Amino acid sequence: MSANRYRKDFSITWDQIHRDTRDLCARLYPREFKGIIAITRGGLIPAGLIARELNVRWIDTISVTSYDHMNQGQLNIIKPFDPVVGDGEGYLLVDDLVDTGKTARAVRELLPKACFVTIYAKPEGRPLVDECITEVDQDTWIQFPWDMGVSYVEPLVDQFNKD
Numbered sequence: 371m372s373a374n375r376y377r378k379d380f381s382i383t384w385d386q387i388h389r390d391t392r393d394l395c396a397r398l399y400p401r402e403f404k405g406i407i408a409i410t411r412g413g414l415i416p417a418g419l420i421a422r423e424l425n426v427r428w429i430d431t432i433s434v435t436s437y438d439h440m441n442q443g444q445l446n447i448i449k450p451f452d453p454v455v456g457d458g459e460g461y462l463l464v465d466d467l468v469d470t471g472k473t474a475r476a477v478r479e480l481l482p483k484a485c486f487v488t489i490y491a492k493p494e495g496r497p498l499v500d501e502c503i504t505e506v507d508q509d510t511w512i513q514f515p516w517d518m519g520v521s522y523v524e525p526l527v528d529q530f531n532k533d
């Protein structure tokens with residue numbers, strides 16, 4: 371699928387993702403987890419924050435690739451999780467977001483009993499996760515702070531006085 375299905379942008383700051391992840395942890399507490407499996411790369415930052423809030427020390431990853439920036443391609447699992455995780459019972463599976471649900475569906479099949487959480491969710495993928503904090507429209511591209519930088523913005527009057 372191509373990038374032109376996205377019509378809106380939703381930018382998330384570091385503060386915002388930190389707050390949202392803490393809100394997610396408040397929903398999960400007092401559940402205890404044997405460990406966390408982060409879906410890399412996007413799941414790594416929320417997984418680290420969740421591990422700190424819920425005091426989880428055992429952390430593993432499953433590495434899934436499918437997007438080249440906004441263009442969705444073939445899904446590949448390029449690194450599996452530790453077999454000790456079994457069917458995922460007692461483990462927390464974490465990703466930053468669920469969009470079409472393609473990534474979530476592939477990982478869910480491998481870990482059907484894990485508790486699966488994302489911070490952000492779009493409607494097509496929402497049914498695949500157990501918890502999320504913020505739901506955004508399907509045609510919205512979520513911009514994460516790790517993909518952005520702070521840059522100069524021209525004053526409004528100068529933007530309008532150009533022509």
Ligand SMILES: O=P(O)(O)OC[C@H]1O[C@H](OP(=O)(O)OP(=O)(O)O)[C@H](O)[C@@H]1O
Nearest residue numbers: 410411412436437468469470471472473
């Ligand atoms: O629901 P879907 O349509 O499958 O999209 C969701 C996935 O897309 C992003 O990962 P991406 O493949 O861009 O890789 P990354 O985590 O390494 O950035 C995001 O982190 C999710 O894992």
Ligand SMILES: Nc1nc2[nH]cnc2c(=O)[nH]1
Nearest residue numbers: 437469510511512513514
């Ligand atoms: N950063 C980012 N990655 C994605 N991968 C699939 N959907 C998205 C999105 O909305 N934002």
Ligand SMILES: [Mg+2]
Nearest residue numbers: 410411412413
């Ligand atoms: Mg990802």
